[in-house]
Amino acid sequence: MASPSNSLLILTVACFVSLISPAISQTCNSQNLGSAAPYEKCMDLPVLDSYLHYTYDASNSSLSVAFVATPTQTNGWIAWGINPTGTKMAGTQAFLAYRSRAGAAPVVTTYNISGYNLDETARTLNFEFWNLRAESLRSGAIVIFTTVKVPAGDDGVNQVWQIGGTVTNGRPSIHGNAQGNLNSHNMLSFTADAPSSAPTPATGGSTTPGQAAGGPGNAGNAGSLTTNLNFGVNLGILVLLGSVFIF
Numbered sequence: 001m002a003s004p005s006n007s008l009l010i011l012t013v014a015c016f017v018s019l020i021s022p023a024i025s026q027t028c029n030s031q032n033l034g035s036a037a038p039y040e041k042c043m044d045l046p047v048l049d050s051y052l053h054y055t056y057d058a059s060n061s062s063l064s065v066a067f068v069a070t071p072t073q074t075n076g077w078i079a080w081g082i083n084p085t086g087t088k089m090a091g092t093q094a095f096l097a098y099r100s101r102a103g104a105a106p107v108v109t110t111y112n113i114s115g116y117n118l119d120e121t122a123r124t125l126n127f128e129f130w131n132l133r134a135e136s137l138r139s140g141a142i143v144i145f146t147t148v149k150v151p152a153g154d155d156g157v158n159q160v161w162q163i164g165g166t167v168t169n170g171r172p173s174i175h176g177n178a179q180g181n182l183n184s185h186n187m188l189s190f191t192a193d194a195p196s197s198a199p200t201p202a203t204g205g206s207t208t209p210g211q212a213a214g215g216p217g218n219a220g221n222a223g224s225l226t227t228n229l230n231f232g233v234n235l236g237i238l239v240l241l242g243s244v245f246i247f
């Protein structure tokens with residue numbers, strides 16, 4: 001028979017495991033961005049199967065990012081940006097990448113977005129950036145790398161990301177308006193720990209980026225870990241309820 005103190009110990013351990021597990025279950029932790037310098041933090045963005053690896057350098061007030069997302073079609077686009085004046089698309093200073101044809105190296109460009117229709121001439125961003133480039137991952141994902149200057153003292157930025165339609169003669173067509181496309185923005189805090197994993201889609205794996213240079217991807221692992229986590233939490237709650245009844 002378990003004594004009350006043993007039950008309490010088990011409960012404590014279960015709660016502790018539940019608390020630390022989300023970090024382990026992040027998909028971004030298993031993404032290999034190849035030769036790129038390692039980033040301090042990464043996060044599974046909550047929608048559009050997208051990921052952000054980032055390092056904030058307070059001494060230079062700069063933010064280095066690697067944004068990972070998978071276009072939904074051969075010459076579809078992905079984009080990541082910062083909105084210094086709002087939270088959604090309008091006002092976003094964006095980096096947009098696409099492959100002009102299957103197998104082509106991705107092209108990356110900038111847009112100063114003022115409204116729903118992209119102005120092809122508005123390419124100058126209102127902050128400094130450098131080291132902008134894009135790479136393909138084996139999985140089909142595209143990674144946008146860049147470093148941007150952020151206002152000194154700011155402890156976060158409003159980030160906006162998107163996966164869109166085809167790019168024809170360099171012109172990106174509109175993105176869809178599913179929930180994911182409408183909710184693809186949030187506050188990126190430089191000081192807070194990266195938020196825990198996004199819910200993993202039930203289909204699992206198909207859009208999980210693999211290794212940049214060979215080696216198997218990690219499709220599926222994150223999904224099963226998340227399932228285990230949810231099971232663990234539910235079990236923890238059941239144990240807690242059980243304890244309330246017994247004691």
Ligand SMILES: *[C@@H]1O[C@H](CO)[C@@H](O)[C@H](O)[C@H]1NC(C)=O
Nearest residue numbers: 057060061062128130147149
């Ligand atoms: C610091 O910021 C400047 C732009 O203000 C940039 O040119 C320089 O490369 C940055 N240094 C590092 C180490 O990122």
Ligand SMILES: *[C@@H]1O[C@H](CO)[C@@H](O)[C@H](O)[C@H]1NC(C)=O
Nearest residue numbers: 112113114122124125126127
């Ligand atoms: C970006 O676009 C806005 C709205 O058209 C404009 O006011 C601003 O000057 C532009 N920024 C730059 C750096 O061109």
